[in-house]
Amino acid sequence: MNFEITHRDGAARRGRLHLAHGVVDTPAFMPVGTRAAVKGITVDRLHALDAQIILANTYHLLLRPGDDLIARLGGLNAFMGWDRPVLTDSGGYQVFSLAARRKLDEEGATFQSHLDGSRHTLTPESAVDVQARLGPDVAMMFDECPSWPATHDAAEAAMTRTLRWARRGRDRFLALSTGRAADVTRSNPAQVQFGIIQGGIYKDLRDRSVGGTVEVGFDAYAIGGLSVGEPVDVMYDLVAHTAPQLPDGQPRYLMGTGMPDDLVESVGRGIDLFDCVLPTRNARNGQLFTREGPLNIKHARYADDPQPLDPACGCETCRCHSRAYLRHLFLSGEMAAGILNTLHNLHFYLDTMRQIGKAIEFGTFETFKREFLHTFSRRLPA
Amino acid sequence: MNFEITHRDGAARRGRLHLAHGVVDTPAFMPVGTRAAVKGITVDRLHALDAQIILANTYHLLLRPGDDLIARLGGLNAFMGWDRPVLTDSGGYQVFSLAARRKLDEEGATFQSHLDGSRHTLTPESAVDVQARLGPDVAMMFDECPSWPATHDAAEAAMTRTLRWARRGRDRFLALSTGRAADVTRSNPAQVQFGIIQGGIYKDLRDRSVGGTVEVGFDAYAIGGLSVGEPVDVMYDLVAHTAPQLPDGQPRYLMGTGMPDDLVESVGRGIDLFDCVLPTRNARNGQLFTREGPLNIKHARYADDPQPLDPACGCETCRCHSRAYLRHLFLSGEMAAGILNTLHNLHFYLDTMRQIGKAIEFGTFETFKREFLHTFSRRLPA
Numbered sequence: 001m002n003f004e005i006t007h008r009d010g011a012a013r014r015g016r017l018h019l020a021h022g023v024v025d026t027p028a029f030m031p032v033g034t035r036a037a038v039k040g041i042t043v044d045r046l047h048a049l050d051a052q053i054i055l056a057n058t059y060h061l062l063l064r065p066g067d068d069l070i071a072r073l074g075g076l077n078a079f080m081g082w083d084r085p086v087l088t089d090s091g092g093y094q095v096f097s098l099a100a101r102r103k104l105d106e107e108g109a110t111f112q113s114h115l116d117g118s119r120h121t122l123t124p125e126s127a128v129d130v131q132a133r134l135g136p137d138v139a140m141m142f143d144e145c146p147s148w149p150a151t152h153d154a155a156e157a158a159m160t161r162t163l164r165w166a167r168r169g170r171d172r173f174l175a176l177s178t179g180r181a182a183d184v185t186r187s188n189p190a191q192v193q194f195g196i197i198q199g200g201i202y203k204d205l206r207d208r209s210v211g212g213t214v215e216v217g218f219d220a221y222a223i224g225g226l227s228v229g230e231p232v233d234v235m236y237d238l239v240a241h242t243a244p245q246l247p248d249g250q251p252r253y254l255m256g257t258g259m260p261d262d263l264v265e266s267v268g269r270g271i272d273l274f275d276c277v278l279p280t281r282n283a284r285n286g287q288l289f290t291r292e293g294p295l296n297i298k299h300a301r302y303a304d305d306p307q308p309l310d311p312a313c314g315c316e317t318c319r320c321h322s323r324a325y326l327r328h329l330f331l332s333g334e335m336a337a338g339i340l341n342t343l344h345n346l347h348f349y350l351d352t353m354r355q356i357g358k359a360i361e362f363g364t365f366e367t368f369k370r371e372f373l374h375t376f377s378r379r380l381p382a
Numbered sequence: 383m384n385f386e387i388t389h390r391d392g393a394a395r396r397g398r399l400h401l402a403h404g405v406v407d408t409p410a411f412m413p414v415g416t417r418a419a420v421k422g423i424t425v426d427r428l429h430a431l432d433a434q435i436i437l438a439n440t441y442h443l444l445l446r447p448g449d450d451l452i453a454r455l456g457g458l459n460a461f462m463g464w465d466r467p468v469l470t471d472s473g474g475y476q477v478f479s480l481a482a483r484r485k486l487d488e489e490g491a492t493f494q495s496h497l498d499g500s501r502h503t504l505t506p507e508s509a510v511d512v513q514a515r516l517g518p519d520v521a522m523m524f525d526e527c528p529s530w531p532a533t534h535d536a537a538e539a540a541m542t543r544t545l546r547w548a549r550r551g552r553d554r555f556l557a558l559s560t561g562r563a564a565d566v567t568r569s570n571p572a573q574v575q576f577g578i579i580q581g582g583i584y585k586d587l588r589d590r591s592v593g594g595t596v597e598v599g600f601d602a603y604a605i606g607g608l609s610v611g612e613p614v615d616v617m618y619d620l621v622a623h624t625a626p627q628l629p630d631g632q633p634r635y636l637m638g639t640g641m642p643d644d645l646v647e648s649v650g651r652g653i654d655l656f657d658c659v660l661p662t663r664n665a666r667n668g669q670l671f672t673r674e675g676p677l678n679i680k681h682a683r684y685a686d687d688p689q690p691l692d693p694a695c696g697c698e699t700c701r702c703h704s705r706a707y708l709r710h711l712f713l714s715g716e717m718a719a720g721i722l723n724t725l726h727n728l729h730f731y732l733d734t735m736r737q738i739g740k741a742i743e744f745g746t747f748e749t750f751k752r753e754f755l756h757t758f759s760r761r762l763p764a
Contacts, residue, residue, distance in 0.1 A: 035710075035711075035714045035716060036707070036710065037711055037714070037716045037717075037718040038718075039716065039717055039718075040717045040718075041718070042698070042702075042718055042721055042722060043702060044698050044702065064710070064713070064714060065685070065706070065710045065713075069685065069686050069706070072686055073686060073688055073704065073706055073707075074688075079704070079706070079707055079710075080703075080707060081702035081703045081704075081707065303447070303451065304451050304454055304455060306455055306456075316424070316426050320424075320425060320426065320463035321462075321463045322455065322461070322463075324447070324451070324455055324461070325418070325455075325461055325462060325463065328417075328418065328446070328447045328461075329417075329419055331446070331447075332417045332419070332446060334417060334419045334421065335419075335421055335422045335717065335720055335721070336419040336420075336421075336422075336423070336424055338717055339424055339717070339721065340424060
């Protein structure tokens with residue numbers, strides 16, 4: 001994996017991340033394709049939106065259709081018909097948030113499928129094996145993400161276990177990639193592995209997590225355990241504290257974030273990669289992003305509004321349709337509502353990232369950020 | 383409205399129907415966009431599939447968002463962001479199949495909305511007015527479609543009432559289009575109106591219906607009241623009996639039909655226009671059409687089948703995805719399942735119509751029909 005930083009503007013970085021299936025221009029946002037599909041949109045449209053990398057969830061794919069089946073069909077890219085990079089998480093977060101009867105110990109996690117009750121195990125090693133079969137460009141290490149709020153003791157315990165799991169997961173990954181272990185189908189031999197920093201909201205724990213995880217040595221590092229309920233100021237502060245400690249020459253990924261202004265704020269603190277379900281999930285709920293902030297298309301004020309959703313936007317939804325029509329589709333429960341809303345929200349996120357990137361190239365990121373934050377309101381209008 | 387028949391092959395006709403929003407090459411299939419949206423697909427994709435005309439339902443649009451609102455926004459084309467022809471039915475069929483507490487008399491129908499219980503009336507005149515506001519290129523007259531099976535007496539009563547309604551509907555349409563009545567917004571001043579032949583399965587009634595409806599004089603004629611439960615052979619026989627009695631120089635529309643082989647059989651009996659929910663509805667249920675016949679993508683035999691749905695098909699779904707992936711999407715309830723399946727089924731229908739048209743041009747329709755019917759099976763494989 002090669003990562004070039006082409007421009008810097010304060011702590012913000014503009015770069016090119018070279019992965020097995022292509023180049024990702026950073027800062028980049030990864031649409032979430034939980035079950036090997038980004039909800040509401042097809043791969044053809046993801047191409048048209050110029051999404052350069054998407055995320056899929058190991059937990060969901062392990063349960064259905066299964067990592068063995070995906071490996072038999074050539075790995076995630078072949079399975080999905082998507083020819084660009086893919087990143088998979090390790091499944092840890094979903095085991096804690098979705099699975100039934102989960103049991104966690106030093107070895108790993110055992111749990112029951114939320115689909116059919118079948119029993120499964122994920123360990124630092126098996127999460128590597130599953131992701132080897134799935135074959136994304138980037139595999140994430142298996143970590144323990146404490147729920148929020150967590151005491152210092154609880155956050156410390158999860159962080160130190162995550163460090164031990166980092167070593168085990170990295171060892172297994174290297175055993176597979178060097179051929180020392182050959183008992184697992186590797187659908188993508190050029191796969192790389194990212195480590196995850198934990199430590200909750202405690203800076204001393206974040207510091208120790210950075211030190212230990214970097215000592216293990218991964219291809220890049222993610223900040224996990226944020227965007228889990230803590231106030232945004234706390235998140236920004238922890239990102240500002242943690243990101244600069246990570247190796248400068250490697251990409252930094254803030255997991256599960258966030259609102260559009262969170263992306264701008266975090267790029268300004270040195271983050272290169274993001275993923276979040278907000279643009280796609282909110283689209284299906286009728287919450288649509290514009291430069292002024294979100295709007296709720298259900299609102300009666302849009303009933304006969306002939307304007308596009310966002311007059312400043314160039315996406316298909318805004319080029320072809322009025323707010324009145326989008327409201328009608330949403331209230332009627334038409335599939336086109338989900339499709340067009342998803343298209344718009346993903347376009348908004350990806351376009352915001354492109355604007356951020358350009359601003360860094362031109363050395364105008366601070367101006368861009370100030371104007372963006374001045375215009376954008378997180379709150380829905382009354 | 384201008385209709386040129388450019389080629390004939392037996393009873394089959396190849397033509398060009400010039401409507402306010404463009405040309406329709408006949409024989410043509412109209413995808414159904416009940417609520418001003420074709421389920422599972424956006425207008426951009428309908429363009430890419432080269433759908434030349436779509437159908438929308440007056441009953442649904444009258445109830446939500448309302449014909450007044452659509453008129454304020456410039457009519458159906460502007461409302462939907464669709465720049466090609468639209469046909470609306472008159473609402474009669476849905477009043478009988480969907481509305482609660484419907485009451486039918488010589489004046490028309492009163493009914494309660496299936497959405498909110500609000501009371502509405504549709505008469506031969508008001509159905510014209512509603513469609514004037516909606517503004518499709520083609521408006522259908524208001525008719526009474528008896529349920530199936532119907533006795534000769536019941537079918538005769540509905541047919542003779544439909545004839546009286548034909549006169550009233552045509553008078554109202556002409557009053558609006560000549561400016562004698564100016565109390566209704568006309569969103570599409572070039573709108574034309576089609577009459578509807580009824581008479582159930584009784585040839586003597588069909589003959590009288592043709593005579594009376596043609597005497598009233600419409601821009602074209604539709605055969606209604608078929609595809610309502612009768613055996614296909616009965617339908618084919620009635621189409622063969624009725625179509626040749628309709629004016630040769632005007633397009634003939636068989637309403638609500640059908641399976642792919644029904645289209646081929648009916649073109650061979652002189653039909654030019656079709657509409658049906660089958661390709662879109664069945665797509666959402668996982669039933670996909672191929673040259674061999676329908677297949678059910680849920681079937682376990684497709685679990686790790688790397689082949690495209692239909693190796694002979696050039697649609698996006700077949701170019702980009704395997705049966706295994708489509709099955710996974712369907713079983714996971716992913717929106718992409720509905721989108722990709724709809725895309726494929728509509729492509730299949732529209733492409734079949736294009737092949738039919740080319741065969742008529744080349745004088746090879748009988749050969750095409752024989753080969754199509756030899757290969758295509760209506761039954762799902764076991």
